[in-house]
Amino acid sequence: MIAFVLMTVLLAIVPFTGIYPFFVMQGLCFALLACAFNLLVGYGGLLSFGHAMFLGTAGYFTAHALKVWGLSPELGIIFGTAGAAALAVITGLVAIRRLGIYFAMITLALSQLVYFIYLQTPFTHGEDGIQGIPQGKLFGIFDLSQPTTLYYVILAGFLLGFLLIYRTINSPFGEVLKAIRENEPRAISLGYKTDQYKFLAYVLSGTLAGLAGSLKVFVAQNASLTDVHWSMSGEIVLMTLVGGLGTVFGPVVGAFVIIAMQQYLAGFGQWVTVIQGAVFVICVLTFRRGIIGELAHFFRRSL
Amino acid sequence: AGDKVVKIGVLNDQSGLYADLAGPGSVIAAQMAIEDSGLTKKGWKIDVISGDHQNKPDVGVNIARQWIDVDKVDVIADVPTSSVALAVNNLVKEKNSILLDSGAGTSDLTNSQCSPNTIHWTYDTYMLAHGTGSALTKSGGNTWFFLTADYAFGAALERDTTNAVVAAGGKVVGGVKHPLNTSDFSSFLLQAQASKAKVIGLANAGGDTVNAIKQASEFGIVSGGQKLAGLLMFISDIHSLGLQTAKGLNLTATFYWDHNDGTRAFSKRFQERMKTKAMPTMVQAGVYSSLIHYFKTLDKLGENPHDGAKVIAAMKEIPTDDPLFGKGKIEPNGRTIHDAYLFEVKSPSESKGPWDYYKLVTTIPADEAFTPLDKSTCPLLKK
């Protein structure tokens, strides 16, 4: 709880610190995405290697709604998130019964199919993406082209998603989910239809990942194939691992670390990938629980 | 609020597919441009920073936005990869900054997406298509088969080339769309072979083109009498193919290091600075030349007004002229026009040494090489 207040306060004062708000906004979107992913893998034991499809789908849907149909931001967000939710339902039905690595791979495969669809359909404009998306006025009052206003709107969206995830983890549902992760046959023998629980977790996770994708449209003002590509799914996994799998705050920290790496190492040119690779190697070899996971372990509390 | 401080941001692919044709080389070219401009001696303070957009539009836009907002960058240069270029083009317009694009090929930059803040310097799909398409058709290669990368850029290249081929009296007998980053082309090549077309046009880029050419030689396509035309090829690609494989290939470019004394002098200096000891590509040369023109304009203005549209307008008023691209001008739609050349790749026996790769087939004069203004769909022209 203290950690949460601290995080909220820190994030709330960003616009007054001179930190570049767009960087933080982008970080927030990815943080929400990683948290949504973490809900599934860290608490449900289901490693999805296709989460980018939710991010990208919501992004395209929102972008299209805003740019082509001229919908208002709030409707755009709802439309995008709903799109991701629908995709989660469809892919979930296909994927949920596979176990372990096979689940990971079937989600990857599904996301590649989604990628292919977006590559071929005209509304996404192929690899050019949807560009120059108008930000508009939220509820007709908040002008999202003002960086500070936009910042607080994104922050609000992030906190909303974050709290929902936190609550889910610590809900009756979350308890069952953990039990299933621990020992699925036993959960079945207790009378739980485990597939249904996993499915709900998957859909929740996909929907929240979609919310992240919708919000990101307002920050980046474009929607492109990058967000649906498998390497994005990989990045999500990395963020979560670097921060700490199965910790509440880990994915947030992880997302910021990775984004910062991409942003601030950009000047190193070709060495970027080497540095990134080295960070991962060091991460796995020395602090395997992730940044927050190690801290939590050190202080012996759950974060 | 003018001053004499300028910041250049070279934004390109530093680690991926296009790192050799742009990448660190473009940064070196930008530094050379600053040195050669002589402005620092006149009290200007000019800095270069560089960034890797990883060929992802959102990464590119993020870096560019931060450069403009935080680092106060005046000019974003290079930006290969059409999707990134278009995204940055939008941003630069919104922020009233400057984009001097050298690396991207999409002719949209000076057509539907043209902007008062952007100049498209080195080449575009129209010019490549017309250079290679009409020249080859006229010299007898009048039936074409396309291997097209399945993305917007590939489609544009194919479309423009088809137009050129048809205009020159040729015919397209077929084509196949392959996914981006295909490693094996044998299936497609078999189809091309079976089509009996005289020319196989490669409407793709980078690794795809190189692999296609390499495998074409394996399947005996060229020795079987068909001609290969790389629609977008850089000297770095030829270098990686080796002359044995690439000989006889036709391609269009606006710059070749061994073209005249000016280009040779520049290229030698450039090569010394490169870690890989590579010669400049036309993209890298374009970065140099576009910045030289920019500095020339600033010098004339006497100060940096930090107003993108204003500087660009001034740039368009001055004819371009530098040792690398020769004389030319910037059209109102932002298109720089200069001469283009159709080259043929030498065979190993013709080549006199490393990097001696091309022989000139024809020169395409500046006013024929690029989209004629009356065909441009740029909204700026309608005013």
Added chain:
Amino acid sequence: MVDTNVADPKASAAKSQAGAILEVRNLEAWYGESHILHGINFDVRPGEVVTLLGRNGAGKTSTLKSIMGMIGKRTGSIRYENNELIRMSSDKIARLGVAFCPEERGIFSSLDVRENLMLPPTIRSGGLSLDQIFDLFPNLKERLSSQGTKLSGGEQQMLAIGRILRTGARFLMLDEPTEGLAPVIIQQIGHTISRLKSEGFTILLVEQNFRFASTVADRFYIVEHGKIIDGFANSELQANMDKLHTYLGV
């Protein structure tokens, strides 16, 4: 093999008095951070059957695993036939002729029954032949090409025991070998142990089934909270029944 360790005085004293094949002195062991064994001391003489008794969680299994080198952190001294095992890796220990049959059986699911049976390499000659093993456990013969873990619980136990009898190791450590076996098979195992003993094998047993242990063991040690707290010979069993009752609730 030359042992350069300066032996702990207590340990060397014990050695000179007993002529034991296995001497465990001040053995301590840890799982990660948790300290499990707090100084185990006991001996096993050649040709003996020694049984470790104790409540659940007392540290019996951990003692066997420590001897076998299967626990990461351990201190003290374990001498087997003049070799110090405490810092040896478990493959080397096995090559000295020590074999271990784990409590959880350790049947490999990616191997069929025959492969499971043939898996441990033969260390010395003198192990049981396949036919002898099939005589002992007829179930195995029938199911040879079945996947290892498809066997019933008891059959897996038979397989686990059978496979180390094949290796020719002379020092066998069996962790609760009778668990989950039918009475008729338990009797069989009892006979086998007696036979192995008569052939000069040395056996260190961990058992919950006290009735079974009392029919095969020469001596007993009682383990509690990671320490050996008592020990006596089979002949002293009756005299010690009261103590046993308080230790184990038998």
Added chain:
Amino acid sequence: MSINLQALSAQLLVGLINGSFYALLSLGLAVIFGMLNIINFAHGALYMMGAFCAYFLLNGLGLNYWFALIIAPVAVGIFGMILERTMLKWLTGLDHLYGLLLTFGLALIIQGVFQNYFGSSGLPYAIPDQLRGGMNLGFMFLPIYRGWVVIFSLVVCLLTWYLIERTRLGAYLRAATENPTLVRAFGINVPRMITLTYGLGVGLAALAGVLSAPINQVRPLMGTDLIIVVFAVVVIGGMGSIMGSIITGFTLGIVEGLTKYFYPEASNTVVFVLMVLVLLVKPAGLTGRAT
């Protein structure tokens, strides 16, 4: 009609050739996964190293393709063993995820370093003189080199399969995957065996790299896009199943060949369609043992 049939058989043959690359690469991956339980994301990078190794041998030491075919797998295999000894070793018993992250990091480092020194567009490597040229099969022109690749990789695949599934070594390896501590307690030096296995898997990747050097471009990123397809092959075949990967590898090549003919845009995606279909029907891959 007859022309179509001819074209089709040509596509099938070409598909088979590609399949042999998939088979060889996925074989190495399956060996490593099956035996070490590590999802070796560095496989693509090691494949690339194999190709570069061939290039260096030719241009640095003047050793031709045939030497490369032997030296490159050994050299890269040793490199792999060093990686295993110094890093991967510490991950035994942990979730797959960590192995994946570590090898992903290694792949980035390896590729990054190569890129820095050799640029991204690649280096030339010619087909060895003995295998140049081609045969006219009537329905298509078959480059001799391609024929060689199919036969050679088929042999290598079957040898590896025999080694792992039909020898005692294979039983040790499979058992060690499940419970290394116990196998070690049977007197088998498991760490050494694992190191050698990783070396073998990596060597196979490098071998595929050498084989592909004359066909594809020798460039630092040549393995990146391939790796994901190869993963898919391993999964479709059933993780860790040697025969499964071999068969799936060849099959995928053929399916892809057909797609390239009928719906070329989808030829990079068809593998995933295949994967979804297979996993829907058989949740643990074609030959995978259900868990």
Added chain:
Amino acid sequence: MADDFILETQGLTKEFAGFVAVRDVNLRVRRGSIHALIGPNGAGKTTCFNLLTKFLQPSAGQILYKGKDITAMAPADVARLGLVRSFQISAVFPHLTALENVRVALQRQHGTSFDFWRSKTVLNRFNDRAHELLNDVGLSEFADTPAVEMPYGRKRALEIATTLALDPEMMLLDEPMAGMGHEDIDKIAALIKRISAKYTILMVEHNLNVVANLSDIITVLTRGKVLAEGNYADLTKDERVKEAYLGAGHG
């Protein structure tokens, strides 16, 4: 159909790739009894359990539970009808505490399991009942210990507590005493005796003392078939049972 049989099978058969593990078994379990299923290793006892709880699909035959045909049901549904099992190899949720282990089972009956928007503090109302159950099996002191850290015997006890939490009508216990110390065996035996007043119990056990003391009726299975049925005293006199299961030393 006689009402006092809670579970009946007719011609239950299971074949694995050419190997018949269970052959034409007709089993009848009387409501409220402790019914033991014994037999040599590999006789098919666990397979029978798997069939009854639908973890395996029978090759032939029928299963009637409370007069209802459950042959085609899914495992979770069978559990919901009150037919609950324990596993031969102990099954707990390793990283949950003992209390949480039991709570997971309690929670199932109370319909809040899908509520992802509510705080898990709503689960605290199950704490009393959970403590009670832990107390019953002698695990009070372990309430806050994660299950992994518990000794083997205690895990078995925990598993029974978890099963009891479902408030089943019938429990299937597969070797509940395996690997337990003497103290625990007595405790659990007493526990089983106590709960049998409320539940029907079908158990597999190799510990003859336990079988003798607890069971009302015993079915002996060999090679997948029913060999004999009766009470302990009768069976120990049966030569066939002696030969197949008990061994020479008995009788």
